Amino acid sequence: MAVVVRCTGCGGLARVGHEAVGLLVVCPRCHNPFLADPVPEPVSPAPAPAPPPPPSRPVRAMPVAPPQPRRRRPPVEVTDHAPPADGVPFSVIIGLALLPLTIPMLWLIGPVAVGNPSALTLATPVSLAVAAAVLCLAVAYTVDWTAATRIKGVLTLVGLAFLTGLFLYFMKRDWAEWFQTKLGETEWQLFVPDDDSYTVELPGHPTRLPPGPVGPVPALKQLTGYQLTAKKSTRTDVFLVAAGPDHDPQAGDAAWFAAVGQALKDAHPDAAVTAAQTVEGVTTPHRQWEIPGNERRVVRVLRSNGRVYLLTVQGRRVSARDEHATRFLDSFAPAGAAD
Structure with missing residues (x-):
């Protein structure tokens, strides 16, 4: 039988066995040893009798309906081939959007059909076809538009792409060179005159000059010249190349070039x-001079095998160290010259 004792250290109550009364025990709270003396239990008043329970009435049980299963809507399958609201299959719109990819065929069948090849390379229609197809696909996948609106947009872009392709195919070379000079860097090309007397690189195709004095050296006569005006966004350069018979073939190089320089x-x-x-x-054998001024000039004259060659570059930014001038002058090679 358990006996209630009180700790003399913390005053807490604890229970010990009857046989531990009068012995030293350890408090479970403060771990202080104390002599186990029973604490008299207080006399609690008798509890009041509980009121009698009210008479119970029978309660009628209400039937509960079994829960109904929740209806679920069938999932809507969305695919690329699902017809839009007005019944046009999406594959039709995709097919129309890919029509610009046939534009490069113009460059393949055009020479056979019309007999004249295009002045532009095949890279031009390929770039046009890819760009137009990407735009058409972007319109086709615009989900906020109706199918009719998407078809109209795709057909408009396809028509514009084909009209642009036809324009580029029949563009003349002069137009292409004009666009190149206005929009970007002109491609340098090797020029050979009609008599095949020399070769030189130029940023375009030059025009043959009419008969008469050519270039800044009046002493050099009977020269056949070609001239090219290269216009860029920041500069305009004039290239001139001419060739003809030597007016004094018996003179030595030193005296001959001295006379040309004085002239x-x-x-x-x-x-x-x-x-x-x-x-x-x-x-x-050659000599080179520079003429300063608002329009600067670099003049190079060459003499070889009884012929005279004149090259000049003119422009506001031209100098002997200019990239365009040095490329033009250094690329010149008379026919039959040793490498």
Whole structure:
């Protein structure tokens, strides 16, 4: 039988066995040893009798209906081939959007059909076809538009793409070069005159000059010249190349070039024409001069096998160290010249 004892340290109550009364025990709270003396239990008043329960009435049970299963809507399958609201299959719109990819066929069947090849390369229609197809696919996948609106947009882009392809195919070479000079860097090409007397690189195709004096050196006569005006967004350069028979084939190179340099200075008395110079790497007998001014000029004259060659570059930003000028001048090679 358990006996209630009180700890002398913390005053807490604890229960010990009857046989531990009068012995030292340890408090379970403060772990303080104390002598186990029973604490008299207080006399609690008798509890009041509980009121009698009210008489019970029979309660009628109400039947509960079994829960009904929740209806679920069948999932709507969405595919690329599902017809839109007005009944047009989506595959039809995709097929129309891919029509621009047939534009490069114009460059393949055009020469057979019309007999003239295009001035532009095959890369032009390929770029046009890819760009137009991407735009058409973007319109086709615009889900906020109705199918009719998407078809109209795709057909409009397809029509514009084909009209642009026809325009580019029949574009003349002069137009293409004009667009190149206005919109981007012109591709340099190797030019060979009608008599095949020399080769030179130019940023375009030059125009043959009418008979008469050519270039800034009046002493050089009976020259056949070609001229090209290259216009860029920031500069305009004029390239001139001419060739003809030597007017004094018996003269030595030193005296001959000295006479040409003096004639050049006499023709431009107001300009401080630089002294004649030779260019490293050019094996053909030659001299080069620069004419300063608002329109600067670089003049190079070559003499070989009884013929004279004149090259000039003119422009506001032209100099002997200019990239365009050096490319034009250094690319010149007379026919039959040793490498």
